[in-house]
Amino acid sequence: MRSKGAGEVVMVDVLDGKLIQELQKNGRENYVDLAKRLGVVEGTVRKRTKHLLDRGIMKIVAVPDVRELGYGLTCIMGLQVRMEDLRKVAENLAQNQHVCYLAFVTGRYDLMAIIVSESPEELSSFIEKEISAIPSILRTETFVNLDIIKGGVGLFDTTQLIRNLDFSLKRTEKSATRFPSTAANH
Numbered sequence: 001m002r003s004k005g006a007g008e009v010v011m012v013d014v015l016d017g018k019l020i021q022e023l024q025k026n027g028r029e030n031y032v033d034l035a036k037r038l039g040v041v042e043g044t045v046r047k048r049t050k051h052l053l054d055r056g057i058m059k060i061v062a063v064p065d066v067r068e069l070g071y072g073l074t075c076i077m078g079l080q081v082r083m084e085d086l087r088k089v090a091e092n093l094a095q096n097q098h099v100c101y102l103a104f105v106t107g108r109y110d111l112m113a114i115i116v117s118e119s120p121e122e123l124s125s126f127i128e129k130e131i132s133a134i135p136s137i138l139r140t141e142t143f144v145n146l147d148i149i150k151g152g153v154g155l156f157d158t159t160q161l162i163r164n165l166d167f168s169l170k171r172t173e174k175s176a177t178r179f180p181s182t183a184a185n186h
Contacts, residue, residue, distance in 0.1 A: 012057060015040065019048055020058055027060040066100075071116040073123055076143040077131075078109035085136035086110055092134065098126055109141070120144075 015038065022034055031049070035042040052058045066074075081089045086104070090111055093099050101114035117123040123144075131137060 012052075015044075016048060016052060016057075019045065020052065023049070023058070023060060066116050070118050073117045073119060074145045074148070075115050075117075075123060076145070077113045077115055078105075078141045078143075079111040079113065079131075079137055080108070080139040081110045082136040082138060083110070089134055089136050096130060 018038055019034065022029060022037060031042045031045045035045045038045065053060070079089075079093075090102060090104065093111070093113060094102050098115050098117055099113050100116055101112075103112050104110065105112045115123070115126065117126060123142075127140070127142070131140060
């Protein structure tokens with residue numbers, strides 16, 4: 001059992017937990033195989049899965065591996081922002097396809113972002129053309145991931161990135177001017 005907030009309690013038992021773990025490995029696994037692995041009947045798996053989906057406890061989605069799509073550089077960026085413009089800056093950054101995670105945080109920074117790019121040059125272009133074009137961003141600190149030990153692929157919102165992929169060009173043929181200017185939106 002886990003509290004969902006505002007007094008609402010969500011009931012999740014051991015079987016639900018095991019079902020979620022199995023679906024994390026393979027969201028397309030058929031119910032018969034899941035039932036065998038979990039030691040229950042297929043109807044139980046079907047009913048439990050529907051309940052978990054209907055209650056918003058889990059989602060089954062396609063998760064692209066951005067590295068396989070040519071985005072081999074992932075970084076975490078802390079941003080200090082003028083407080084009166086914080087929400088506006090966040091809304092603007094959230095529209096950029098390379099910003100795959102963005103959160104208001106406490107501490108030294110006001111926003112924390114996870115950014116993907118194809119190369120160090122593309123990241124540099126992003127910082128120069130997009131980040132520095134927003135006057136309300138006072139300071140940034142960028143942490144380039146050398147190797148991801150835990151997490152990774154499923155943690156990012158890559159919806160915009162995938163939507164904007166140019167499938168007609170090979171990844172190596174793309175120009176360095178991949179960041180559409182959003183300066184007019186600031």
